[in-house]
Amino acid sequence: MEIYVVDAFTDRPFAGNPAGVVLLTEPRDDAWMQAIAAEMKHAETAFVTPDNHLRWFTPEAEVDLCGHATLATAHVLGGEQTFTTRSGPLTCVNDDGWIRMDFPADPPELTDPPIGLVEALPHATIKSVSLGRFDYLIELESAAEVRSLRPDVQGLTQISSRGVIVTAIGDGDADIVSRCFYPAVGVPEDPVTGSAHCTLASYWVPRLQRADLLAEQASPRGGFVRATLDQDRVLLSGQAVTVLRGHLSV
Structure with a gap:
């Protein structure tokens, strides 16, 4: 069966977020898919069946x-x-050289920081702490703080959520800037996180009073996401580049 490596949320190779993609031609059990994801060592590897049932695995767990x-x-x-996914149906359409995805919105609710987060x-400089479906969302004072942050990754593993998003108003072409940390599922820092922008768009659109956002994820690889909040859905758009195509021999 075919396997690919694709750099997502970028228009050039070796940027954005690399993902493995396996086109399943026969049923495979969870342990096999988890082993392939661990072998690939990308933040996520996707497995899709001929009838478009899609699952995602980090090197350590299914998400x-x-x-x-x-x-x-x-x-x-x-x-x-x-x-068809564990989060319901997800639709993707071509949009002038980008691919637009229709995802569920994730409006986070303001909360107190959990034990260990501030440390x-x-x-x-934390302005607010919110909690979405999967992640804590931390608004910082400035984009410069987001870019320069050096978190205690081991400390973040003690936080009871999938991960932690830090964000601020953008300081360049982008409306907002963010970084995302998921050490609890084996991803210390994710290069560009599509699902996090369901939370980011739900948080920032009411505050900036703009329905459409250009978001920068300021990881070392970096990437950009277009995000539009449409009631209880978020439309996420990105570009992608295939960098490897091969065949699994197991």
Whole structure:
């Protein structure tokens, strides 16, 4: 069966977020898919069946939603797809050189910081703490703080959520900037996180009073996401580049 490596949320190779994509031609059990994801060592590897049932695995665990690996899978399959997933149906369409994905919105609710969170973000000026479906969302004072943050990754593993998003108003072409940390599922820092932008768009659109956002994820690889909040859905758009195509021999 075919396997791909696709750089998602970028228009050039070796940037954005790399994802593995496996086109399943026969049923495989969870342990096999987990072993392939561990072998690939990408933040997520996607597995899609001929009838478009889509699942995502990090090197350590299956996850309920993954934007960049969905984008990568749609890119491999030609763009226009509807997938069946643990988070419901996800539709992808071609949009002038980008692929637009229809994801559920995730409006976070303001909350107190959990024990250990403040200590795991040294020297950060925290303006607010919110909790979405999967992640804590931390607004910092400035984009410069987001870019320069050096979190205590081990400390973040003690936080009872999938991960932690830090964000601020953008300081360049982008409306907002963010970084995403998921050490609890084996991803210390994710290069570009599609699903996090369901939370980010739900948080920032009411505050900036703009329905459409250009979001920068300021990881070392970096990437950009277009996000539109449409009632209880978020439309996420990105580009993708295939960098490897091969065949699994196991």
